[in-house]
Amino acid sequence: MSSQTTTRRKVANALFGLLAFLAIFASLVTLVALLIDVVARGGSSVDLQFFTSAPSRIPAKAGILPALVGTLWVTTLVAIMTFPIGVAAAIYLEEYAGRGRWSRLLRINISNLAGVPSIVYGIFGLALFVRLLGLGRTVFAAALTLSLLILPVVIISSMEAIRAVPPSQREAAYALGATRWQMVRRALLPAAAPGILTGIVLAVGRAVGETAPLILIGAVTFVTFVPVNPFEDKYTVLPIQIFNWAGRPQAAFQEISAAAILVLLVLMFLLNLVAVILRARLSRTIQW
């Protein structure tokens, strides 16, 4: 091995390190710049009144209460619906479906669904839930639509978590006389739980920020009351409230729009924090 190739390899190594650093640096700088901008413009508008008021034509009196409650409603319903369905689908595909043509087809389709633009889910939700099933422009219809949107992501991340459990764990359970379902229930799921939960929380975080499909299925842009009945009431959510305010010419609305962005960011941050904590707590005992 000549010293020349060694030098070249070292240079290539250093260059790649620099590139990786620049990539991280660029994304971090963008994020920090965005945060600073949002805080500078909207920080002063975030006060108690902002959380407890409904939107108003007068920016100083406007608040995000209906949108915040709408977002919490939708998020909770999405989490409740996607958890069992997503995990069950992942268990089926990983442990029951085998590796035949049919299951390969299913897998490929789920991966494709994860890449479908969210607006398409909006069109589908409008046709199926809002019109055909007659659910109307309700929280429930929104939750169903967003559930469909994130289900592929939940299924894929749950499958990965299940696949990450070493085969020796399955064997240990089977060798003790476990049925397949006992193996899944008592060995596989507890071991995969940290990964599954993290995936779900992150996917739900994606649903929190979705705007486009909800515009289509009729989240209202000006709601002055808090939705109480998810099957009946009109609703709005934070991203749509932001969209609405940001589109207005007055500077004061721009400010409360920034304030709402700040709240949304904090909400997402909290969700991600929950994911990290869950993962750390649950996997403390799991180190293969």
Add this chain to the structure above:
Amino acid sequence: MNEREPVTKPSVSQIGASAPSGATEATSASSKNPALLLENVSCWYGGFRAVREVSLAIPRNKVTALIGPSGCGKSTLLRSINRMNDLVPGFRMEGEIAFEGTSVHARATDVIDLRRRVGMVFQKPNPFPKSIFENVAFGLRLLGETTGIDALVEESLRAAALWDEVKDKLDQPGLSLSGGQQQRLCIARAIAIRPEVILMDEPCSALDPKSTLQIEELMRKLIRDYTIVIVTHNMQQAARASDYTVFLTMGDDRAGYVVEQGETGKIFTAPQQQLTADYVSGRFG
């Protein structure tokens, strides 16, 4: 400890009667009524034959060691006994394995029940990411036991010579134990449901010499209540810890077959076959 009715089926006596010479040799004095009887067992992974026409008798309340070079089908054979190979796509077995007189592959045989009666300890310790207590209680919970679990867990940990080391930390994760302790935990987990046979697949290959000796000592104690089949590539271990030894090797087609079987003392001091002599003296394998 296990008081089960001996199952006697016509087919069984046939198996015993027609056992080939290899098996009858091992069926000397102490094992007229073996716990396990393998006859003409061949195993395939897809089109590849991993084991060819193996016949042996596994005597009750003894340690039987399967030795032989890596890849000669020892694990395959062992895993066929409790049908763990059912989980391997493309696996196929021919021949007969009779456990207490009943074919393990018979349609009437319940594989769940079979695995409860024939426990297994794996090469790499594989405790569950649960507490020490829950690891041992796992099989009991599968059976739906709700009472007497505490006592059974203690009894099993004592039987696995682990109780004194863990009695004050039963709620700590099983994975926090050392490798040797983890393997004894796996043994405790296996014996908690009171199997009749324990299959061990190179249980010491990941362990240090001290833990290895502890497990060998443990095996000698356990055969009072259990029949043990151990796969090992450690010649000294087979010589020290087993009563019977089965030597396998593989042919040109890489299918494993039995070269010689018999009392461990004989296999190591007066082998009948040149291959065996070469192997046990460490000249190949």
